[in-house]
Amino acid sequence: MAKEYILCVDDDRTILMSLKAQLRHLFGTAYCYEVAQSAAEAWEIIDEIYDDGDHIAIVISDWLMPEMKGDEFLIGVHQKHPDIVKIMLTGQADPDAVQRTEEQANLECCLSKPWTLDELKAAIPGTDIRKIS
Numbered sequence: 001m002a003k004e005y006i007l008c009v010d011d012d013r014t015i016l017m018s019l020k021a022q023l024r025h026l027f028g029t030a031y032c033y034e035v036a037q038s039a040a041e042a043w044e045i046i047d048e049i050y051d052d053g054d055h056i057a058i059v060i061s062d063w064l065m066p067e068m069k070g071d072e073f074l075i076g077v078h079q080k081h082p083d084i085v086k087i088m089l090t091g092q093a094d095p096d097a098v099q100r101t102e103e104q105a106n107l108e109c110c111l112s113k114p115w116t117l118d119e120l121k122a123a124i125p126g127t128d129i130r131k132i133s
Contacts, residue, residue: 002053002054002055003032003049003054003055004030004031004032004054004055004056004057005031005032005033005034005049005054005055005056005057005058006023006027006031006032006033006034006056006057006058006059006060007033007034007035007036007042007045007046007049007056007058007059007060008020008023008033008034008035008036008059008060008061009035009036009037009038009039009041009042009059009060009061009062009065009070009073010035010037010061010062010065010089011037011038011062011065011066012062013037015062015089015113016035016037017035019035019060019089019120020033020035022117022120023120025117026117026120026121026124031057031058032054034049038065038066038067038068039061039065039067039068039070039072039073039076040067040068042059042061042073043076046077046080046081050081056081056084057084057085058084058085058086058087058124059074059077059084059085059086059087060087060088060089060111061073061074061086061087061088061089062088062089062090063088063089063090063092063093063094063097063098063110064090064091064092064093069097070088070089070090070093070097070101071088071093071094071097071098071100071101071105074086074088074101074105074107075100075101075104075105077105078104078105078106082106085108085124085125086101086105086106086107086108087107087108087109087110087111087123087124088101088107088109088110088111089110089111089113089115090110090111090112090113091112091113093110098110108123108124108125109123111123
């Protein structure tokens with residue numbers, strides 16, 4: 001049976017660990033969780049997950065990262081895997097970048113740092129029908 005993943009991408013390791021802990025609290029073992037500190041590392045993880053026959057349900061990406069901004073990354077994810085839910089996480093996103101990502105990557109939502117657990121829960125589609133502790 002194929003595994004479902006949530007992938008979190010941020011250049012700040014503390015943010016990644018916080019996100020992963022909150023997602024585990026919300027969803028438990030319903031998903032597997034992966035983290036990446038850059039878009040390049042995220043692409044490696046995405047390719048590996050799909051090569052193994054598994055699936056990524058959700059990608060949560062920071063906007064301001066070195067080398068590739070989150071909007072570019074999420075647009076690329078959408079072009080290759082349009083069924084993945086895309087969420088942007090940011091402390092300082094350019095409104096034009098958010099709009100471009102909404103239009104070109106079907107962005108589910110943009111969460112501002114710092115976010116709350118309720119905001120994270122609300123950002124993920126279908127959470128009203130999932131068992132959440």
